[in-house]
Amino acid sequence: VGGAVIAQAAGRWQRPAVIAATALLLALAAALSGWPLAVVLLAVAMGVLNAVFERGGEVSIGVTYMTGTLVKLGQNLSAALMGTAPRTAWVPYLLLWSGLAAGAVAGAAAYGRYGTAMLWVAAGAAALLALATVPGAAATARDG
Structure with missing residues (x-):
C-alpha cells in the first residue's frame, strides 16, 4: 500500500x-538492527520496492517473489515451446529469477560474514539507484 501511494503521489x-x-526503510532497519521492528521494516521495504514496476495501477512484475517469477518463467517457456509466444519470452523471467537467487546467496554469505551491518550497504546501494533513476539523470551524466 505504501509503495503504491508513494508511486501515485510522485x-x-x-x-x-x-x-x-x-533506501530509507533499509537505513531505518539497519539503525534498529537487533530490534523486532527492524524485521518489519525490511519486509515493508521489499513490498514498497514492487511499486517500481507499477503500470496502470498493476505491478507488471514482482521483484520480490521467487515463486511467482518461477511460475511466469515456466508459463512463458511452455508458451514459447508451443509456439504461442515469442521464443525468448521466458528469458526476462529467467534473468529475474537468477538475480533473485544470486541475491539470496550473496546476501546470506554477506550476513554470515558481516551480520546486519550489510543493511547499511543495501541502503546505500538503494540510495544510489534512486539517484540514478531521477528523470533526466542519465542524459545529464551522458552529456556532462
Whole structure:
C-alpha cells in the first residue's frame, strides 16, 4: 500500500521516490538492527520496492517473489515451446529469477560474514539507484 501511494503521489518521479523510500526503510532497519521492528521494516521495504514496476495501477512484475517469477518463467517457456509466444519470452523471467537467487546467496554469505551491518550497504546501494533513476539523470551524466 505504501509503495503504491508513494508511486501515485510522485508522478513522473515514481521510480526514484519508491527506491528512495526503500533506501530509507533499509537505513531505518539497519539503525534498529537487533530490534523486532527492524524485521518489519525490511519486509515493508521489499513490498514498497514492487511499486517500481507499477503500470496502470498493476505491478507488471514482482521483484520480490521467487515463486511467482518461477511460475511466469515456466508459463512463458511452455508458451514459447508451443509456439504461442515469442521464443525468448521466458528469458526476462529467467534473468529475474537468477538475480533473485544470486541475491539470496550473496546476501546470506554477506550476513554470515558481516551480520546486519550489510543493511547499511543495501541502503546505500538503494540510495544510489534512486539517484540514478531521477528523470533526466542519465542524459545529464551522458552529456556532462
